[in-house]
Amino acid sequence: MDDFFGLEGKAAIVVGGGLGIGESTSLYLARAGCDVAVVDIDAERAERVADKVRALGRKATAIVGDALDPAQAAWIIDKARADLGRLDKLVTIIGIAAFEPTLHMTQSPLRLLPCAAIRASSH
Numbered sequence: 061m062d063d064f065f066g067l068e069g070k071a072a073i074v075v076g077g078g079l080g081i082g083e084s085t086s087l088y089l090a091r092a093g094c095d096v097a098v099v100d101i102d103a104e105r106a107e108r109v110a111d112k113v114r115a116l117g118r119k120a121t122a123i124v125g126d127a128l129d130p131a132q133a134a135w136i137i138d139k140a141r142a143d144l145g146r147l148d149k150l151v152t153i154i155g156i157a158a159f160e161p162t163l164h165m166t167q168s169p170l171r172l173l174p175c176a177a178i179r180a181s182s183h
């Protein structure tokens with residue numbers, strides 16, 4: 061892959077990187093030349109995707125933690141930077157899916173929907 065996005069040699073952290081959109085993003089970043097810190101609450105998922113990143117020839121670290129917990133988020137960022145030697149990019153794909161009509165929602169999911177993504181990217 062050419063360096064169209066200027067990602068060659070950069071280091072990225074992907075929050076929720078162990079599955080789905082986060083896994084695909086982690087592997088795209090690796091193909092584009094990034095080292096990747098794969099963050100997930102599920103250890104097996106994080107390790108599996110980190111192995112795939114290494115198989116693409118990039119450095120990877122699997123970090124297990126809950127990015128929505130402020131105390132853990134600070135530690136996660138510090139560990140990613142320490143393990144990869146630098147940190148340039150943050151991608152977070154975690155969010156909340158509420159499967160009910162909007163007018164029937166309680167306050168709780170409505171309050172969390174915008175906050176989850178913002179909090180995860182603001183540490």
Ligand SMILES: NC(=O)c1ccc[n+]([C@@H]2O[C@H](COP(=O)([O-])OP(=O)(O)OC[C@H]3O[C@@H](n4cnc5c(N)ncnc54)[C@H](O)[C@@H]3O)[C@@H](O)[C@H]2O)c1
Binds near residue numbers: 078080125126154
């Ligand atoms: N897949 C789709 O087609 C689609 C479409 C629209 C919106 N979305 C939204 O995008 C987001 C990602 O979708 P997906 O299909 O990739 O989800 P997914 O469930 O396949 O993957 C999410 C990953 O994030 C991890 N994760 C969840 N909370 C975390 C936390 N607090 N800290 C660290 N890791 C955490 C999970 O363990 C999981 O591995 C979801 O919010 C979803 O509602 C998905």
